[in-house]
Amino acid sequence: MTEVARWARPTGATTDPPAGPAPGADEARSGRLRAAATLAQGLDANLSRVVKGAPAALRVAIVAALSGGHLLIEDVPGVGKTVLARTLALSLGAELTRVQGHPDLLPGDVTGVTVYDQRTGEWEFRQGPVFSHVVLLDELNRTPPRTQSALLESMDEQQVTVDGQTWPLPQPHLVLATQNPVGQLGTFPLVESQLDRFALCATIGYPDAATEARLAMHDGGRGAVAQLRPVCSVAEWAASIAATAEIAVAPPIAGYAVAIARATREAAGVRLGASPRASIALVRSAQAHALISGRGYVSPDDVTAMAVPSLAHRLVVDGDARFAASVVSGVLSALPAPRP
Amino acid sequence: MSLAGRIKAANKPGPPEHSVLLRVAATGALAVGIAACAAEGELSVVVAGGSIVAVVLGNLFSYRRRARPLPGLKVVLAVVAVVAFWRFYLAISAAHGVTNLAAVEGPLAVLFTWIQVTHSFDVPSRRDLAFSLAGSVTLMAVAAAQALDMTFALYVIAWAVCALVGMTAMWGSISGVGRPRLRTLVVGALTLVVVALACIIALPAPSVSSRLVFPSAIGGDVSIASPAGLEGTASGATFPVHAGSGRVAVGGFLGFAGPLDTAVRGALGRELVFRVRATQPSFWVAETFDNWDGQSWTEVAAKNHPGWREIGGGPPFALSSAGGAQDIQTFYLVQPGPNLVFHAEVASSVWFPAQRLFVDADGNIRSGTSMGSGSIYTVVSSVDNATTAELAEAPAPKLSPIDQARLTELPHPYPRVAALAAKITAHATNTEAKVLALEHWMSIHTRYTTDIPPLPKGADTVDEFLFGDRRGFCEQISTSLAVMLRTLGIPTREATGYVPGSYNPITDLYSVQAKDAHAWVQVWFPGFGWQSFDPTALVATVNPSPAATLGHDAIRALHRVPLVPTVLVAAALALAFFVARRRSQAPATPQAAVSAALERAARRAGLDPAPSESLSGLAARIDAHAPPPAGRPDARAIAAVAEESAFGGRALAGAVADRLVSDARALARRMSRRSPGRRPGQRGSEAASASSNEAPAASRGR
Amino acid sequence: MRPRGGWPRPTKAFGPIAGSIVVLLGWTAVAHNSGSGWVQALGGLLAGFVVAGLVGPSIACARLRVSVESNPGDGTVGRRVAIGVRANGPLRIEPVVPPGPAEVLGPGVGRFAVVPTRRGPLGELTIVVASAAPFGILWWRKRVVVPLVRPLWVAPVAGPPDPGLLAGSTLGAILDRQVPRDARFGEPRGVRPYEAGDPRRLVHWPATAHRGELMVREAERPEAAVPEVWVLLPDDGPAGDLVAERALGTLLALLARSAPVMLATIERGGSCVEPVYSPTDAGRRLARAVANRGSTG
Structure with missing residues (x-):
């Protein structure tokens, strides 16, 4: 997180800091941004204490937390997916509910059920685990498609409808899902519409030998989680999300993000390209990335940095899913980046 | 495929041509061709006008019926074409044989016009229109063969424009572009002009070699009663004779008379007298004079001279069988002239449209009719321009005693002149050397001017000139040379006529003006005959090539252009052009200027910037490649400010923007000074190989 | 570009x-x-x-x-x-x-x-x-x-149908292992104990009640209902094209009777056993098919 340290330094290195049009409003805004950046710094400190050797995944997780987008962590078992999710929830000072995916998981198990209370003689709605600020869906792709589709509504519309009655979810609401790579035994591949609802996808990957040895010596990992303390309250977290949305997005930058999304639709070997939802998610993520990089505006580099995490998992491609990342990279190298 | 099938396939009309422009251009080219033929007298105005109307109507008809040609039309047109050929055959049979191409050219133009008019009623397809364009070339060629002056350029330009538009419209129709663009037309026109000029300059001058092409015409029809009579004084008013001279001026030049009176003075104008087409320039001889009486030259002393001889039988008239190189001259009279037949040196045969011709023993030729304007005749002359060396080896003149006496006769002894001539030629051993010595002496000691007083009564021209103020014009100078030669016993005579005049490489004609009239000396050399010597001026003896003439003219024109102001204006224009160009390409905003500067820096550093790279990414690579010197901002900082102001909605104050741009440009300049070899050794290569993420470390390490 | x-x-x-x-x-x-x-x-x-x-x-x-x-x-x-x-x-x-x-x-x-x-x-x-x-x-x-x-x-042009390409030929055996056991197109063969990952709708409740243990239906590929065409191209040249043409002819003949048809081919990314529903599908799949070079497997 060296970029956060740079936040204090004025970017106008060659000159005096550029004079803004309205000092008062600008000051307030930069105060909000600074608070959000500090929060991001704290998150990074906590996460890197637990999850070793995967800075890129941590960054994506922080971006998800700041942009308020749902995060899908996709990797083989045992590399710390769950630990990452738990650490994030804890650091955000939010209650964490955890749903373990398995083939018998029913929609009601997640969203809640209406039960008949014999004492009062009324039907009462028992909230499911999804009614929480941070929901950890472990091994999402082991749940049957029916349950997955029940999550669609909750993820996208921030509400749950059971027996014709609609219940709002607490705000902010962040879904962290882990999934094993498709093709493993006993899994139900996530449907495209579900994948599209995840704003970001992170891959942790195997740590290198030294890191793995440190993990084995209980440095970081599960043991470290117990020692962590939250870096913020839920209200502060919500303020940070609002502050992130204030990061300036110039029209050429938005156009660049849209161009990337559109280019994936025409790229060779892609059966289904990125949706308009994807380009929105890309801009949101880029805003968060700009914030943790210490900028009050989105630069083209923010967009390129977030393109693969926010687009690749949505593409339906011929052959291996890993090909999707290379499709996005190819699109990035073919499109001209906006220059000032 | 059978032969019939192939012919049928080849004659199958193409798809109907819908391009109106192509049709208009082809019609225009034909109309210009017909008009050109009319202008050169190949067609009568009525025929030409009717043909143009018919061509336009025919093309309109063809355009309306392009998709559904009338059945049987081809047969009708073929019959008309056959009739045209038959008429052509009759026309040339009626002429005096085919020896005279002028008789053929008129019917030929009529034939071509007929064919084109006929054809214009059946031009549905593109190929037919191409044939129309090609037909217009033949019409233009027929007209060009007759064209004598520069006004024909108007027809050539009009035709070239029509043809250029037509050809480009043809491609537009093939390719579906439609109307040709102005740029294409301009480039095409430039190509045409350049290639045409190159061809005209590179090709050798046209030469008259075929005897079939001698045109002839006669302008007047006043028969001249006396065989030796002179006629044609009508235009004397153009060349005013000094009052009181009382001298007969024939054909506008005082020399073209029975006697050449050197006592009177005249002034000559610039009026065009005639044009000559000739393989080489030479003096156009009108008359020669044998007899000198102290003031006037006269043609013959009648008592011992055969006199005029009539030659009949119509053209060609065979005059003499002199040997030597044959040279052909065709004279086109612009003004009515004397009934003298001009020629070069010795005429051997004359194509002249008359029944009789008069010749005297000295080779002077006179026609039996008057020479009106528009007269054309051709003379084949034997030209024997012996070289100086050949003349030097020639033996001493040996003529019959009568001729020897006639050609060295003097009216009275010239003791002073004889003494002077003997003194000048004291060291000369042969005739040629003597002539040259005298010529040389004259060129040094006499001055040319036409502004001399009239000869006093009773005075001798030669005495007056050589022992007076030695000022005079060609008559005085040449007469003095002739008399000096006669005192030395060398057979000599006086000749009058014209110098070649100015050569026009486009029309290939010598334009002879009234002021080109001249008098010079002819000396008899055994074995070579009469050789001309001009003491007044030297005459070019070879045909100038078009390249030489045009080049000379161009250089002369260039010399007239003032050098320094032109260069200054050109430099100013070039500067304005470059400034305007730079301005139009200059980045619109300071941020864009920074972008451009950093990109330039990357290119100079050999980093090969990719369009997909952001400015910060590029800047990071620049810093990695070449860390900035202490105290100078690095590229990343510059890029960050530019990006923040552009994408962060933060306006740059003017001074800040200027500073930023100047910093970026300074960076780019620094890159240009860094040659690849001077990169700071180990560290530089480390930095270059480091990824952009680690670049700051390298930068700090410095 | x-x-x-x-x-x-x-x-x-x-x-x-x-x-x-x-x-x-x-x-x-x-x-x-x-x-x-x-x-x-x-x-x-x-x-x-x-x-x-x-x-x-x-x-x-x-x-x-x-x-x-x-x-x-x-x-x-x-x-x-x-x-x-x-x-x-x-x-x-x-x-x-x-x-x-x-x-x-x-x-x-x-x-x-x-x-x-x-x-x-x-x-x-x-x-x-x-x-x-x-x-x-x-x-x-x-x-x-x-x-x-x-x-x-x-896609290739349709050649004459070739029954030899239908499943059961010796060539098909090579691909057999790679075909996932999917009950979507099949006839029930029996029941077997539940394994992690089995779809819940395959649970055979009567058998479960009978055995006291979660049992699922097991299906097998139906020979009659969903025909399978296995295409192994000999090479990527004209000979391969000829086989592809015959395969397309076979597929079109089968699709005319019933859809889908299971088509097994080798693509650049590996073997591909998926149903085709229409002639366009079939043509597309056969256009992608390559000869088995070993390196691709």
């Missing part, structure tokens, strides 16, 4: 060049001997037309830039495929690989057709572009390779 190109060459140049030389030589002779400079000047203009007409197209041709604007993703051997192109000037396009009829197009966006001769993916076109600007006297042409905007998958 600038198309690769060569130097322009004249097309059928003998006629126009020889004709021009004859005309100009004849004209020179006439002009030189007729003695009229104007005839010579006209000849110079004629030479200008000839030079511009003969040499001009080479410059126009060298400056031609062609790029594919649009192309379909699917095609069939022997059928026209329309290609949308953008050119910076008028030109004639003659497709070479794959071949097609020559077409004269104006500047801007135009369309021409190619007729693929080979099955398989097509990433670029080899075409001959020609120009006769400015007069249309002589065509100069150059060969260029232009990339398509997306790969064109060329």
Whole structure:
């Protein structure tokens, strides 16, 4: 997180800091941004204490937390997916509910059920685990498609409808899902519409030998989680999300993000390209990335940095899913980046 | 495929041509061709006008019926074409044989016009229109063969424009572009002009070699009663004779008379007298004079001279069988002239449209009719321009005693002149050397001017000139040379006529003006005959090539252009052009200027910037490649400010923007000074190989 | 992506060049001997037309830039495929690989057709572009390779149906292991104990109640209901095309009776056993099919 340290330094290195049009409003805004950046710094400190050797995944997780987008962590078992999710929830000072995916998981198990209370003689709605600020869906792709589709509504519309009655979810609401790579035994591949609802996808990957040895010596990992303390309250977290949305997005930058999304639709070997939802998610993520990089505006580099995490998992491609990342990279190298 | 099938396939009309422009251009080219033929007298105005109307109507008809040609039309047109050929055959049979191409050219133009008019009623397809364009070339060629002056350029330009538009419209129709663009037309026109000029300059001058092409015409029809009579004084008013001279001026030049009176003075104008087409320039001889009486030259002393001889039988008239190189001259009279037949040196045969011709023993030729304007005749002359060396080896003149006496006769002894001539030629051993010595002496000691007083009564021209103020014009100078030669016993005579005049490489004609009239000396050399010597001026003896003439003219024109102001204006224009160009390409905003500067820096550093790279990414690579010197901002900082102001909605104050741009440009300049070899050794290569993420470390390490 | 190109060459140049030389030589002779400079000047203009007409197209041709604007993703051997192109000037396009009829197009966006001769993916076109600007006297042409905007998958033509390609042949056994046990298209064969990952709807409740343990239905591939076609191409050349043609014929015959048909092929990424529902599907799959080279497996 060296970029956060740079936040204090004025970017106008060659000159005096550029004079803004309205000092008062600008000051307030930069105060909000600074608070959000500090929060991001704290998150990074906590996460890197637990999850070793995967800075890129941590960054994506922080971006998800700041942009308020749902995060899908996709990797083989045992590399710390769950630990990452738990650490994030804890650091955000939010209650964490955890749903373990398995083939018998029913929609009601997640969203809640209406039960008949014999004492009062009324039907009462028992909230499911999804009614929480941070929901950890472990091994999402082991749940049957029916349950997955029940999550669609909750993820996208921030509400749950059971027996014709609609219940709002607490705000902010962040879904962290882990999934094993498709093709493993006993899994139900996530449907495209579900994948599209995840704003970001992170891959942790195997740590290198030294890191793995440190993990084995209980440095970081599960043991470290117990020692962590939250870096913020839920209200502060919500303020940070609002502050992130204030990061300036110039029209050429938005156009660049849209161009990337559109280019994936025409790229060779892609059966289904990125949706308009994807380009929105890309801009949101880029805003968060700009914030943790210490900028009050989105630069083209923010967009390129977030393109693969926010687009690749949505593409339906011929052959291996890993090909999707290379499709996005190819699109990035073919499109001209906006220059000032 | 059978032969019939192939012919049928080849004659199958193409798809109907819908391009109106192509049709208009082809019609225009034909109309210009017909008009050109009319202008050169190949067609009568009525025929030409009717043909143009018919061509336009025919093309309109063809355009309306392009998709559904009338059945049987081809047969009708073929019959008309056959009739045209038959008429052509009759026309040339009626002429005096085919020896005279002028008789053929008129019917030929009529034939071509007929064919084109006929054809214009059946031009549905593109190929037919191409044939129309090609037909217009033949019409233009027929007209060009007759064209004598520069006004024909108007027809050539009009035709070239029509043809250029037509050809480009043809491609537009093939390719579906439609109307040709102005740029294409301009480039095409430039190509045409350049290639045409190159061809005209590179090709050798046209030469008259075929005897079939001698045109002839006669302008007047006043028969001249006396065989030796002179006629044609009508235009004397153009060349005013000094009052009181009382001298007969024939054909506008005082020399073209029975006697050449050197006592009177005249002034000559610039009026065009005639044009000559000739393989080489030479003096156009009108008359020669044998007899000198102290003031006037006269043609013959009648008592011992055969006199005029009539030659009949119509053209060609065979005059003499002199040997030597044959040279052909065709004279086109612009003004009515004397009934003298001009020629070069010795005429051997004359194509002249008359029944009789008069010749005297000295080779002077006179026609039996008057020479009106528009007269054309051709003379084949034997030209024997012996070289100086050949003349030097020639033996001493040996003529019959009568001729020897006639050609060295003097009216009275010239003791002073004889003494002077003997003194000048004291060291000369042969005739040629003597002539040259005298010529040389004259060129040094006499001055040319036409502004001399009239000869006093009773005075001798030669005495007056050589022992007076030695000022005079060609008559005085040449007469003095002739008399000096006669005192030395060398057979000599006086000749009058014209110098070649100015050569026009486009029309290939010598334009002879009234002021080109001249008098010079002819000396008899055994074995070579009469050789001309001009003491007044030297005459070019070879045909100038078009390249030489045009080049000379161009250089002369260039010399007239003032050098320094032109260069200054050109430099100013070039500067304005470059400034305007730079301005139009200059980045619109300071941020864009920074972008451009950093990109330039990357290119100079050999980093090969990719369009997909952001400015910060590029800047990071620049810093990695070449860390900035202490105290100078690095590229990343510059890029960050530019990006923040552009994408962060933060306006740059003017001074800040200027500073930023100047910093970026300074960076780019620094890159240009860094040659690849001077990169700071180990560290530089480390930095270059480091990824952009680690670049700051390298930068700090410095 | 600038198309690769060569130097322009004249097309059928003998006629126009020889004709021009004859005309100009004849004209020179006439002009030189007729003695009229104007005839010579006209000849110079004629030479200008000839030079511009003969040499001009080479410059126009060298400056031609062609790029594919649009192309379909699917095609069939022997059928026209329309290609949308953008050119910076008028030109004639003659497709070479794959071949097609020559077409004269104006500047801007135009369309021409190619007729693929080979099955398989097509990433670029080899075409001959020609120009006769400015007069249309002589065509100069150059060969260029232009990339398509997306790969064109060329399906084979349908050959005679070949029962030998139906499952059960010895070739099919190679692929058998890789076919997932999917109960979607099958007949129940029996029940087996539940394994992690089994769909819940496959749980056979009567058997579960009977055995006291979670039991699921087991299905097997139905021979009769969903026919399977296994295609192993001998090579990627003509022999492979022949097999693909027969496979398409077989698939079309089967699809005419019932859909879907299970099709097993080897693609670049590995084996692919998936149902096809329509002739388009079948053609697309067979266009992607490659011979088993070992390295791809």
